[in-house]
Amino acid sequence: MLAIIWHSRTGASRAMAAAVAQGAGEQGVLLTAAEAMPAILLGARGYVFVCPENLGSMTGQMKEMFDRCYYPMLGRVEGRPYATAISAGSDGAGALSQMDRILTGWRLKRVADSLIVNLGAQTMEEIRAEKTVSEVDLDACRNLGSAFAEGLDLGIF
Numbered sequence: 338m339l340a341i342i343w344h345s346r347t348g349a350s351r352a353m354a355a356a357v358a359q360g361a362g363e364q365g366v367l368l369t370a371a372e373a374m375p376a377i378l379l380g381a382r383g384y385v386f387v388c389p390e391n392l393g394s395m396t397g398q399m400k401e402m403f404d405r406c407y408y409p410m411l412g413r414v415e416g417r418p419y420a421t422a423i424s425a426g427s428d429g430a431g432a433l434s435q436m437d438r439i440l441t442g443w444r445l446k447r448v449a450d451s452l453i454v455n456l457g458a459q460t461m462e463e464i465r466a467e468k469t470v471s472e473v474d475l476d477a478c479r480n481l482g483s484a485f486a487e488g489l490d491l492g493i494f
Contacts, residue, residue: 340381344398349424349468360482370402375409393431415444418494429453
């Protein structure tokens with residue numbers, strides 16, 4: 338199982354996570370950050386974490402998932418592969434840095450460059466609005482899911 342853990346407020350990360358799952362096929366399991374519990378995550382062979390960057394940080398729901406799952410999983414998932422996908426209004430660097438720092442503690446192994454989709458939302462209206470992700474960016478998410486699932490199948494990760 339490839340666990341695809343996501344949170345979204347305005348639709349972009351939801352669409353990105355769905356595209357990753359589509360690419361992963363039968364291996365991909367979508368879990369909202371609220372649904373992701375240690376018992377489920379311990380059964381996964383790999384992880385893709387998908388969230389927006391809010392105020393220069395990962396979204397609060399994703400942080401809460403890490404808070405809830407961190408210690409129950411610590412020392413039990415070392416070496417498992419992971420990837421990240423972030424929807425952002427600018428560069429996504431803050432959310433990426435936070436996730437990588439936490440995932441380093443779990444000793445997970447990054448197997449793909451982070452996918453950051455910059456939607457350029459800068460005004461209050463743009464930030465609050467429901468987002469649409471381009472087909473090019475959704476294809477990149479599908480490719481991430483497909484490559485990750487293939488890597489798991491082949492035993493590369």
